[in-house]
Amino acid sequence: GNSVTQMEGPVTLSEEAFLTINCTYTATGYPSLFWYVQYPGEGLQLLLKATKADDKGSNKGFEATYRKETTSFHLEKGSVQVSDSAVYFCALSSYSSASKIIFGSGTRLSIRP
Amino acid sequence: GAGVSQSPRYKVAKRGQDVALRCDPISGHVSLFWYQQALGQGPEFLTYFQNEAQLDKSGLPSDRFFAERPEGSVSTLKIQRTQQEDSAVYLCASSTLAGGDDTQYFGPGTRLTVL
Numbered sequence: 001g002n003s004v005t006q007m008e009g010p011v012t013l014s015e016e017a018f019l020t021i022n023c024t025y026t027a028t029g030y031p032s033l034f035w036y037v038q039y040p041g042e043g044l045q046l047l048l049k050a051t052k053a054d055d056k057g058s059n060k061g062f063e064a065t066y067r068k069e070t071t072s073f074h075l076e077k078g079s080v081q082v083s084d085s086a087v088y089f090c091a092l093s094s095y096s097s098a099s100k101i102i103f104g105s106g107t108r109l110s111i112r113p
Numbered sequence: 114g115a116g117v118s119q120s121p122r123y124k125v126a127k128r129g130q131d132v133a134l135r136c137d138p139i140s141g142h143v144s145l146f147w148y149q150q151a152l153g154q155g156p157e158f159l160t161y162f163q164n165e166a167q168l169d170k171s172g173l174p175s176d177r178f179f180a181e182r183p184e185g186s187v188s189t190l191k192i193q194r195t196q197q198e199d200s201a202v203y204l205c206a207s208s209t210l211a212g213g214d215d216t217q218y219f220g221p222g223t224r225l226t227v228l
Contacts, residue, residue, distance in 0.1 A: 004155075032215065043221040044156070044204065089155050099208070099215045100146060100169065103155030 002027040006090040006104035014112050021075040021107050023090035031094040033073040038087045082111045117220035125226045126195045134190045134223045138207030145188050148204040195227045
């Protein structure tokens with residue numbers, strides 16, 4: 001079945017450091033790929049998405065590229081801020097599974113000032 | 114505009130009690146999903162509605178879990194005879210499907226604690 005594997009946390013970085021959170025997936029067909037973020041005390045928010053191979057999703061300085069050849073969707077940001085501290089979830093959905101989203105287990109990111 | 118809302122935000126139940134969790138999707142959204150998020154884990158799919166039709170309930174963990182959306186708008190997730198392992202955050206999401214957009218928008222969740 002479809003699944004998502006992401007880098008385990010917690011990840012602790014200093015402000016302005018470069019961020020990579022790895023994510024790989026297993027799916028039949030051509031899923032859509034997502035990164036969701038959960039800030040402390042808030043609900044789950046869509047951060048970015050990509051719907052086909054080689055698409056790059058971007059938002060708030062974060063980027064992720066849909067790599068079908070490596071079945072990956074790694075999240076990157078060039079210079080993190082304290083306000084980026086949150087839990088990040090990699091996820092996929094496909095019409096073959098009625099668009100239900102399958103999430104990874106989440107990566108907690110903490111940024112030190 | 115208003116997002117997805119859920120109520121109550123917090124619910125404490127004694128083991129064996131029945132609970133009902135409500136979801137108000139974004140107005141006009143056709144699809145509605147329920148997910149269960151255990152502590153420290155990613156959300157897991159429970160069930161899916163398109164309008165009032167429940168098209169997929171494969172994720173419901175037992176027959177104590179029941180969901181409905183009788184008029185194709187508000188949905189209720191009911192858990193009968195709650196157990197401690199039901200303690201989790203229950204998330205509702207809706208999507209429009211208009212123009213092929215399947216983006217799901219999540220509510221704040223209901224945190225259920227079973228004592």
